[in-house]
Amino acid sequence: MKIRNALTIMMIFIFLSGCTTTREEVKRLHTSSEYFPFSLKLKVNDFNIKHGIVTIRPELIGQYQTYKFIRKKKIETSRTVNAAGYLRYPFILLATVIALPYLLLFGDEDASDISAGDAIVDTITLSDPAMCYAETDCDVHELENKVIKEKGTPEEKTISFRNGEVFLEIKGSNQRVISVPLYKDRLVKFALRELGNSHHYTIAPKFYGSLAHLNRAEIHPLQYDVPQSYMMIEKQTKNNWLLVGSFSNDILETLAEQWQFKVNQKHRLNQTINEVVRKNVKSYLSVVEKPVLPKPLIIPKIKKPDIPVFKPLVKKKFESTQAFEQHYAKAQRQQFEKIHQLEKQYKNKVRQRNKQVEQENHFIRSTSERLLRNYRRRLESLQETLDEEQKSQVVFAYMYLLSSPELKNIDYDIDHQTLYGVISTSYAGKETEYPVKSAIPPALAKNIYEHSQTNPVYAKLKYYLRPDYSLKLTASSFDFRGKKYPLSQVSDKVNLNPVRVELPQISPDWSGITFNQMDSVTLPELQDIQSTDLLKDKEIKIVNANFEDDIPDLLIKSPAHPGRSNQWLIAIGIEKYKYVDNIIYAKRSAELFVKTLQKKAGISKQHTILLLDENASSGTIKAQIKILLEKVSPGDDVYFYYNGHGIPDTHQSNEPYLLPGDQYPYWIDEDKFFKLANIYKLFSDSVAHQVIFFIDSCFSDTLLGDTVAASRLVPKSVDFNEEKLVVLSASGKDQFSNAFAEKGHRLFSYYLMKSILSDQSLIKNIYNDVYQKVKKQSKQISGYHIQEPTLRGNKTFQL
Incomplete structure (x- = not known):
């Protein structure tokens, strides 16, 4: 242990x-x-103010976590x-x-x-x-x-955008707002007058389109004060008076600097008020530039996938017909399953592309309209304020060109205690002098005199701005050591001519107010998702099948019915479609059915209309039906045979339509003529005695026309005049219309012709015969595609 x-x-x-x-x-x-920036800031480069126009080069920067x-x-x-x-x-x-x-x-x-x-x-x-x-x-x-x-550490990125996705909202202290579009390689310009008499303004971005979500980010707007000089001009022009001299000396220097003009006397002497006003007004009118509409993105169309090549089926020597047909049906199913998967993937890609196209087109339209609307609105504002702007530019030009008024030649009359001098100024290179006087005490006069020996004494001139834009001198004064002293004219004889401004004749182009550049914009096109070209002509070919068609022999052997002049036939057989898959044997069956009915019903060739493949277009079918019905007389019999695609309109409760050879299946509802109910009504409303329809088509969205359907839709039941009209159809409402490869026909048409050639004439008997044989044979062809013909209408009619 x-x-x-x-x-x-x-x-x-x-x-x-x-x-x-x-x-x-x-x-x-x-x-x-993160995709979404948590903060945005607007960085402004090249800030510039010139005669009331602000020019900036903004940059949008986002902070991303x-x-x-x-x-x-x-x-x-x-x-x-x-x-x-x-x-x-x-x-x-x-x-x-x-x-x-x-x-x-x-x-x-x-x-x-x-x-x-x-x-x-x-x-x-x-x-x-x-x-x-x-x-x-x-x-x-x-x-x-x-x-x-x-x-991690937040990083900054420049926000990329398309034209029209970003506007700068400029808001004045008076709550007036203007929007200016932001372009990638273009300056932003706006006139202070667009903001009205605002003391300061803010600039913040506003996002649209795919960038609209950025409006939720934290944005720090920029804030600016309106230059004092601009506010003074606005106040003076508004009140219709001005103190030009008050802008002399250091104030004039400041003013010129703020307006980005160098105070260069020689440069100014070579200009006139008219020239300066013309130049500045043109700049004002050009502040609103034509918008640059966004260019639509190039969205390439989806390429159709390559269809796998299927080997032809060869009937072996010791293979029975039934075994071969089962082999054929199985191969068809497998083929169509593969093709259907490819088509499904292809259509999904097309849908996604079309959705992108629709979004892009919506963006182009809405953005372009926003840019154009903003452009027109700003132009209208310029048009309304042009007179005010010209007035302000006159004041600015005069201040800019008028040299600083100076009090010179100062002298003093001690006995009368009066100071004398000359106000000297110039405009456009011309000197103007006029004597003035002022009552002041000797001690002050002595200080002013001594100061003037080494320093200039500037005067203030008060002008009145007349309605005709002329400037009238009304008063003068000068400042000394912070105190103002009035000056008066020495003699009433001195004539002071007003400075008159001849405003330049400017004819602005206001056509932009109705400008609409959308007419020149080409939008991306939608891709047709409804076309089933993918499955067209892709049926498995039968090699050496050697179908045994006994209809031609029966036609020869069967006795002919005597010709009758009151019989009419229109037959349509469409084997080759333009936009959907073909229907094997449709053409053969239609051609032989016409021969069968001509022989057994006694219909002449002159009373027969046969439309096959490319001749069975929507226009031709319409025209030929109308022509035939115009020829029909009271008491005549009319036969209508159709072998082609029938489709339910999914937009109208699966309302059945016949499909012409040149029509898109999913847009057929735009042409109500081919609505089966309308065709029935067209014939039943005619003067004909009896109308018999043979429809070898199903209406279960069977766009794989040889043997199988892409999907199974239940077509809506069609009402018609059952006393005057009878319809014998190839299959039930949710079934298929099969091919009978062994005989080289459509299954329904084959047994229909065989029954008629066996001398059956009563519609009820023909139906019973055809029903039994078609149902039995369809089970042998494929247990999945049972076909049971239907009969509606007056069963007592005879051929």
């Missing part, structure tokens, strides 16, 4: 000396940023060893060598039952993976494996 206890202590010692190792692996996978994706793993590595494993680890062997003698010496009588092998077969877990000499030595346990998303 003691030995066992000691052995346990030894094993615990060994275990404690080597605990299981757990290590953590950290691997950085990738870094990404970045994330680091890190994979963290926790792995535990342990080792389970047996007796053989001890020899690999010296410290375990040493522990065993030390422990065993101790157990033998100090253990109880049970020690003899313990051997070294017994001591070292227990499980020992080691901590150091490096001790694993082979993969089989180690047990690796994955404790944790997860991807952690950690926030």
Whole structure:
């Protein structure tokens, strides 16, 4: 017992000396940023104000939160060893060598039952993976494996946009707002007058189209104060007075700097007010530029997939007709399943592309209209404010061109305590001087005189702006050491001629108010998703099938019915369609049915209309039906035979339609003429005595015309005059119209002709005969495509 206890202590010692190792692996996978910026800022470069027009070059910058994706793993590595494993680890062997003698010496009588092998077969877990000499030595346990998303440092990106997606909304302190479109490589310009008499304004972006979601981001608008000089001009022109001299000296320098004009006397002397006004008004009128409409994206059409080539089926020499037909039906099903999958993928891609086209067209239309609407609105604003702008430009030009009025030749009459001088100014290179006087005390006069010997004394001239834009001098004064002193004319004989401005004749082009550039925009076109060209002409060809058509022989052998002048026939057989798959044997069946009915019903060729393939277009069918009905006389019999596609209109509760050879199946509802109910009504409303319809078509969306349908829709039941009209159809409302490859015909048409050639004339008897044979043969062709003809209407009619 003691030995066992000691052995346990030894094993615990060994275990404690080597605990299981757990290590953590950290691997950085990738870094990404959010699609949506959490903050936007508008950076303005090249800020410029010139004669009331602000020009900026803005840049939109978004701040995006970045994330680091890190994979963290926790792995535990342990080792389970047996007796053989001890020899690999010296410290375990040493522990065993030390422990065993101790157990033998100090253990109880049970020690003899313990051997070294017994001591070292227990499980020992080691901590150091490096001790694993082979993969089989180690047990690796994955404790944790997860991807952690950690926030990174936000990064800035320039927002890219299309024309019309971003406008700058400029809002004045008077709440007046104008919108200016932002273009990638174009300056933004607006006139301060567009904001009215606003003291300051803010600029913030407004997003449209695919960037509309950015309006939810935090946006920091820019704020600007309207230059004081502009506000002064606006106030003066509005109140119809001005103090030109008050802008002299340092104020004129400041004004010129704000309006980005260098105060260059020589440059100004060579200009006139008219020239400056003309130039500035033209700049004002050009502040609204024609919009650049967004260019539609080029969205390539989806290319039709390549259809796999199917090997022709060859009827083997010792293969029965029934076995071959089953083989053929199976191959057809497999082929159409493959093609149907390709078509499904193709149509899904076309739908996605068309959705993208519709979104793009909507963007182009709405964005272009927004740009044009904004352009016209701003032009109208310029038109309304042109007179005010000209007035302001006159004031600005006069201030710009008039040299600083200066009080010169200062003298003083101490006896009368009157200061005398001459106000000197110039305009357009012409000097103007006139004497003035001012009553001031001697001490002040002395200081002014001494100051004038080394420094100029500037005068302030008050003018009146007349309605005819002439400037009349009304008063003058000068400032000295912060105090204003009035000046008066020395003599009433001094004639001060007004400065008259002849406003330039400017004839702005306002045609942009009705400008509509949308007429020249070419939008991407939708791709026709309804066309089933993918499946056209893809039926499996039958090689050496050698169908045995007995109809021609029966036509020869069957006795002819005497000709009758009151019989009319229109037959339509469409085997080759322009936009959907073809219908094998449709043409042969139609041609032989016409011969059958001509012989057995006594219908002459002159009373027969046969429309096949390309001749069975929508226009031709309409015209020929109308022509035939116009020829029909009261008491005549009319036969209508149709062998082609019939489709339910999914937009009108599966209303059945006949499909001409040149029509798109999914747009057939746009032409109500081919609605089956309308065709029935057209014939039943005619003067004919009886009308018999033979319809070799199903209306279950059977666009795989040889043997199978793409999908199964239940067509709506059609009402008609059942006293005057009878309809013998190829199949039930949710069935198929099969081909009869063995005979080279459509299944229904074959047995219909065979029944008529067997001298059946009563419609009811013909139906019973055809029904039994078609149903039986359809089961043999394919158990999946059962075909059961139907009969509705007056069953007493005879051929």
